[in-house]
Amino acid sequence: xxxxxxxxxxxxxxxxxxxxxxxxxxxxxxxxxxxxxxxxxxxxxxxxxxxxxxxxxxxxxxxxxxxxxxxxxxxxxxxxxxxxxxxxxxxxxxxxxxxxxxxxxxxxxxxxxxxxxxxxxxxxxxxxxxxxxxxxxxxxxxxxxxxxxxxxxxxxxxxxxxxxxxxxxxxxxxxxxxxxxxxxxxxxxxxxxxxxxxxxxxxxxxxxxxxxxxxxxxxxxxxxxxxxxxxxxxxxxxxxxxxxxxxxxxxxxxxxxxxxxxxxxxxxxxxxxxxxxxxxxxxxxxxxxxxxxxxxxxxxxxxxxxxxxxxxxxxxxxxxxxxxxxxxxxxxxxxxxxxxxxxxxxxxxxxxxxxxxxxxxxxxxxxxxxxxxxxxxxxxxxxxxxxxxxxxxxxxxxxxxxxxxxxxxxxxxxxxxxxxxxxxxxxxxxxxxxxxxxxxxxxxxxxxxxxxxxxxxxxxxxxxxxxxxxxxxxxxxxxxxxxxxxxxxxxxxxxxxxxxxxxx
Numbered sequence: 183x184x185x186x187x188x189x190x191x192x193x194x195x196x197x198x199x200x201x202x203x204x205x206x207x208x209x210x211x212x213x214x215x216x217x218x219x220x221x222x223x224x225x226x227x228x229x230x231x232x233x234x235x236x237x238x239x240x241x242x243x244x245x246x247x248x249x250x251x252x253x254x255x256x257x258x259x260x261x262x263x264x265x266x267x268x269x270x271x272x273x274x275x276x277x278x279x280x281x282x283x284x285x286x287x288x289x290x291x292x293x294x295x296x297x298x299x300x301x302x303x304x305x306x307x308x309x310x311x312x313x314x315x316x317x318x319x320x321x322x323x324x325x326x327x328x329x330x331x332x333x334x335x336x337x338x339x340x341x342x343x344x345x346x347x348x349x350x351x352x353x354x355x356x357x358x359x360x361x362x363x364x365x366x367x368x369x370x371x372x373x374x375x376x377x378x379x380x381x382x383x384x385x386x387x388x389x390x391x392x393x394x395x396x397x398x399x400x401x402x403x404x405x406x407x408x409x410x411x412x413x414x415x416x417x418x419x420x421x422x423x424x425x426x427x428x429x430x431x432x433x434x435x436x437x438x439x440x441x442x443x444x445x446x447x448x449x450x451x452x453x454x455x456x457x458x459x460x461x462x463x464x465x466x467x468x469x470x471x472x473x474x475x476x477x478x479x480x481x482x483x484x485x486x487x488x489x490x491x492x493x494x495x496x497x498x499x500x501x502x503x504x505x506x507x508x509x510x511x512x513x514x515x516x517x518x519x520x521x522x523x524x525x526x527x528x529x530x531x532x533x534x535x536x537x538x539x540x541x542x543x544x545x546x547x548x549x550x551x552x553x554x555x556x557x558x559x560x561x562x563x564x565x566x567x568x569x570x571x572x573x574x575x576x577x578x579x580x581x582x583x584x585x586x587x588x589x590x591x592x593x594x595x596x597x598x599x600x601x602x603x604x605x606x607x608x609x610x611x612x613x614x615x616x617x618x619x620x621x622x623x624x625x626x627x628x629x630x631x632x633x634x635x636x637x638x639x640x641x642x643x644x645x646x647x648x649x650x651x652x653x654x655x656x657x658x659x660x661x662x663x664x665x666x667x668x669x670x671x672x673x674x675x676x677x678x679x680x681x682x683x684x685x686x
Contacts, residue, residue: 195288197258206243206251209234211260214285215293224264224282227252252283260289314359315402318352321345322409329417339431342424346449353456357469364476392481396474403460403470410457422449598622599646611677614661624665631675641680649680 198207213233217225231248234240255261263281324345426445462468508528515521525532541557562568601623605611613627634640634652641651655674663670 193288194258195260195286196292198255198260199292203251203254205239206234206247207255207260209237209240210248210251210255211285211289211293214261214283215290215297218285218290224284226280226282230283252281256283259286262286314352314356315399315406318349318356319402319406319409321348321352322406325349325421326409326413329413329420339424339428342421343428346421346425350452350456353459357459360473364473364480367480389481389484392477392484396477396481399470399474399477407460407470410460418450418453419446422446422453425449595645598626602626606679609679612674613663613672613676614674616663618664618666621665621667624663624670627677630677651678651680652676653678 198204198211201207210230213230214225217223227245227248230252231243231245234243234248252261252263256263261283262285263283265281328342328345423446426442426449429445430442459469462471512521512524515524539557539559541559544554562570601620602611605616605619605623607615611627630642630644630650631652631654633642634650635654639651640653641649643649653676655676658674660671661674663672
């Protein structure tokens, strides 16, 4: 619950990024971050001022301004000030309250993120590293060997925690790198680069990179999936217990934020995320499967782009040498028939006629034309005044057939009326109280409800001449309207017959 509450509070530590004196705040904190990376935690104002004076923009910067900036950063919780008492050589120095400053953990992580963003540029990074999957598989093998066929893990808690950390370190690297690289190759910048001729130089290397990744992914991922499926809940609990005990054994002065049970639940959820990434769930495919699809689609897209670029360059290529070679070929032929044969191969038939027929003699795609049965097609002359000959025919009345169809229709309506009438209780029908009904009864009731919803008063006239008022009950949970061909979940409704409460 504590981590949820942190989402609603202001992050005061980032106030220096958009303040009026951001230029000095950021320079001071970047110097603190650089010194922190060099394992120098505490800095004195003299050191900071000496560093700032080496920057041309800070030539007019004074010591008083520095103390004001440091005080503001302490107020924003970017720095922690500690009074230095041991080095005081006089009463004046003691009264002056000489401080040394340390950067807070929040600020270190903010500066680390900013440094990464500054070097990232506008595009996505990431990569498709085959070795990450191999390392993840090796770490999972170690975890599996620790718990294989044992009622308790005999290895040290530190070793179990290290294996657990390796698993999720490689998994985190895989998810971040693959998602970033997929976003990179689908970005608008890369799309535009693919359309240029310069992309042809890299297409073989690019395609080979994706193909090798897919092959390695398929080989390693199957082994990872088998290991994840073979790990039982009991074995996982043993491993998680060792990991949690090791983390709790690390001495920290702060109060424990989470209990053992909460930490175990957190580690189990991380394991479930790993399983879902490779195995998927009942509701969606795995991210591993989606990664395969996206990589294969990228290979197909690159192939199509290269094909279009090749066709474009082929259209602008000069065919002068081809025509000269063909001319020399024609010049060396002695007979006209041989020239006609070469012309038919080189240029095709000079005069063609296109015939169309909707006749499909066979569904076999591999059947040759001469293996099919011949068909007869009637060709009509294409002249302006041609009309087909027709014979005048008598108009048949078909009275008996019409009367039979009418009787059948009226009989169906009568059966429908009787079926609906059987569900009337005190001149009303409540859908929740209906038993299993006929499909045509359900269709009729739903048609009435649809018409009533289009009217403000909810009153309609049925096919049987009755007026009904339909009220939808939306403040209750949905009901299940059961019929012989299936069930329908919908709001409850009451159909009240206005004119006659006994008959439809």
